[in-house]
Amino acid sequence: MKVKGFFAVIAIAIVGSWLGLFIAVPNVLVLITSFLENDPQGFFHLQFSTAAYHQVFDPLFWRVFLHSFEMSFKAMIICLTIAFPFSYWLCQFSSKVRGWLLFLTIVPFWTNSLVRAYAIKFILGKKGLVNSTLLFIGVIDKPLKLLYSEFAVIFGLVYVLLPFMILPLYASLEKLDKNLLSAARDLGANGLQRMWYIVIPLSMPGILAGCLAVFLPAMGMFYISDLLGGAKNLLLGNLIKTEFLSTQNWPYGAAMSISLIVLMAGMLFIYYKAAQHVQKRGEFDV
Amino acid sequence: MRPIVLLGLAALAFSTSVFANQKVVVYNWSQYIPDGLVAQFEKETGIDVEYSTYESNESMYAKLKLMKSSGYDVVVPSAYFVSKMRKEGMLHPVDKTLIPNLKNLDTNLLNKPYDPNNQYSIPYLWxxxxxxxxxxxxxxxxxxxxxxxxxxxxxxxxxxxxxxxxxxxxxxxxxxxxxxxxxxxxxxxxxxxxxxxxxxxxxxxxxxxxxxxxxxxxxxxxxxxxxxxxxxxxxxxxxxxxxxxxxxxWVDSFVIPKNASNVKAAHAFINFMLKATSAKKCMEHTGYATPNLAGRALLSNKVKNSPIINPSKxxxxxxxxxxxxxxxxxxxxxxxxxxxxxxx
The missing domain is CATH 3.40.190.10 (Periplasmic binding protein-like II)
Structure with a gap:
């Protein structure tokens, strides 16, 4: 008993200090920086100021925000459309086969996402795989401009983030009680009705978790926009990166990232409320 | 007797290389040095090189500024960043007596407004x-x-x-x-x-x-x-x-950050890069012009006369x-x- 307690303390201490050191402390530093004064000679000046937050309300920030919101949202919807049928299909196999299929889904993601972004560049290029295939079979007679476009950015985001949608969806679909579906069938519900009234509501927490896990990181993936979008279709991450690296206006960069965090927190809150709502309704029905 | 033997041994050990067990940390633009040149430097001097690269002056500057001008021994900023870093006191003065190969350089590219008398910087390529x-x-x-x-x-x-x-x-x-x-x-x-x-x-x-x-x-x-x-x-x-x-x-120059820990080895590295044979290889490989006249003299006509590398007056x-x-x-x-x- 005592030994177990000791290990628990050690485990908690390690996890706690890890989170503290690499998540809490950096975020507090960013928060502090966002309230300092800009100093072109050395990133920031130790003087309280809210100037950086005034800058956040600059139309430029909101334009980039809306555009990256739109691109991330599209990427999220596409991920959901691909991942939902896929996860549902995955659940139809025996648990042994499922394990293998899930494993195969994850394997490509062992390669660094930056390397994969470069690979996409070669595939989408004017003389890349897609264009040369389409030219060969005669669908087009002039190469399409796929690279350096909004399409390429969304394509890259979907590809990089797809497993973050599949995993939570799979987790919630796997738990689905098959008896409910049989019961519904016995009571005369057709396939569409079973999907709409049983599968979707019960997997809602998974859908929401997956959407958040895709949408929020997508807003910050600056290298996807740099490499595939030709640095023209900016994500919020690009703006933050530029302020930190090029302009060296750290308070402004910090204020933007804090604003993004606040926004994310707001969405997590909505998620929490929605999940609660779903749970309550579940209890009610039973 | 014994201490004298030891001293003699020590002297012997040191004579093989004054730089034994030393290292130099080089921070350069990516794809900006010929393959094998760093290894040749290590072999000739016995100094270990830790080599890393950057993609822009801005990210190099941010890193150095953050590390209080330490952590690296040789960096290669563009002229306008030499000027900025010099004014902000981020650079260590260059000791020209440690760089005898400086004589190889074209004086037309020295003593420019961004660094009068080349107090802090030695041009690498332009x-x-x-x-x-x-x-x-x-x-x-x-x-x-x-x-x-x-x-x-x-x-x-x-x-x-x-x-x-x-x-x-x-x-x-x-x-x-x-x-x-x-x-x-x-x-x-x-x-x-x-x-x-x-x-x-x-x-x-x-x-x-x-x-x-x-x-x-x-x-x-x-x-x-x-x-x-x-x-x-x-x-x-x-x-x-x-x-x-x-x-x-643009011109990119070697500089030594203010608080570099291996200043001597940094000078040795710069001196090595200013050797005629090194400069020749750099120009052939990178396609940028060297200010090194002795190095230019060794080049083939194809490189020496290429209008891509050598703009007209x-x-x-x-x-x-x-x-x-x-x-x-x-x-x-x-x-x-x-x-x-x-x-x-």
Whole structure:
């Protein structure tokens, strides 16, 4: 008993200090920086100021925000459309086969996402795989401009983030009680009705978790926009990166990232409320 | 007796290499040194080299500033960053007595305003940003000026570098202003002009600048002359053009950060890079011009006479070297962000 307690303390201490050191402390530093004064000679000046937050309300920030919101949202919807049928299909196999299929889904993601972004560049290029295939079979007679476009950015985001949608969806679909579906069938519900009234509501927490896990990181993936979008279709991450690296206006960069965090927190809150709502309704029905 | 033996042994050990067990941490632009040169330096001097690279002056500067000018022993900033870092007290003075190979350098490239008397910096290579054209698709003779990039037939085709100063210098040169202007009115005019270029812009490239041309994604745009030179190995059709409004010139120099821990080894590294044979290899490999006259003398005629690496006197006179703009960089950056996000 005592030994177990000791290990628990050690485990908690390690996890706690890890989170503290690499998540809490950096975020507090960013928060502090966002309230300092800009100093072109050395990133920031130790003087309280809210100037950086005034800058956040600059139309430029909101334009980039809306555009990256739109691109991330599209990427999220596409991920959901691909991942939902896929996860549902995955659940139809025996648990042994499922394990293998899930494993195969994850394997490509062992390669660094930056390397994969470069690979996409070669595939989408004017003389890349897609264009040369389409030219060969005669669908087009002039190469399409796929690279350096909004399409390429969304394509890259979907590809990089797809497993973050599949995993939570799979987790919630796997738990689905098959008896409910049989019961519904016995009571005369057709396939569409079973999907709409049983599968979707019960997997809602998974859908929401997956959407958040895709949408929020997508807003910050600056290298996807740099490499595939030709640095023209900016994500919020690009703006933050530029302020930190090029302009060296750290308070402004910090204020933007804090604003993004606040926004994310707001969405997590909505998620929490929605999940609660779903749970309550579940209890009610039973 | 015994201590004397020990001393003798110690002296023997030291005589094989004064630098035994020493190291030097080098921070250079990526693809900016020939393969094998670092290994040769290690072999000749016994100094271990820790080598890392950066993609832009800004990220190099941010890192050094953050580390209080320590952690690296040799860095290679462009002239305008030498000037900025010198003024901010981030550099260690160069001890010229430790760099005898300094005699190899062309005095025309020494003692420039960005670092009078080369107190803090020793030039490594210099080059230019001009126009690249794929001769298979576009007649290279039809392109003579930066304003040709505005031609409507290149809609969605033009590649620009992802560098605020370089892109603004194009527009400023067309308008007849200095690429180093600190005048907001002139910068704004350049921005207005660049806005009309945007429909033609395919991408702001952050890859190696020659790659999109080699991959066939683009046929016209900006490129660094060394990249055009390196591309020659893979294609005959990429042409490098010095625009008539003037190309953008730069010099990159070796500097030693203020709080470097291996100052002696840093000098040894710089001295090694200034050897005639090293300089020759650098120029052949990178496609940028060396200020090293002794090194130039060893070059084959093909390299020595290549117009890509060696601009004519008129091209140099028409062009402009980049200089520090101080805080005004934030104004450039503001218009740069507006340009990229398509602000009204």
């Amino acid at each position: 080059g230019s940003t001009g126009i690249a054209v794929n001769g298979e698709e576009i007649d290279p003779k039809s392109i003579t000026s930066w304003s040709d990039l505005w031609n409507q037939k290149f809609a969605g085709d033009v590649l620009l570098t992802d560098d605020v100063r370089e892109v603004f210098q194009i527009a400023l040169a067309i308008k007849g202003y200095s690429g180093n202007t600190r005048n907001e009115k002139e910068i704004k005019e350049a921005y207005e002009l660049l806005k009309t270029l945007m429909p033609n812009v395919q991408a702001f490239n952050s890859d190696a600048p020659r790659m999109p041309y080699l991959a066939g994604d683009t046929n016209i745009g900006m490129i660094w002359n060394g990249e055009a030179w390196m591309a020659k190995e893979e294609t005959k059709h990429l042409h490098y053009i010095y625009p008539k409004e003037g190309a953008i010139f 008129e091209d140099i006179e028409r062009g402009e070297f980049q200089d520090d703009v101080g805080d005004v960089i934030q104004i450039y950056q503001k218009y740069w962000n507006m340009l990229k996000t398509g602000a009204k």
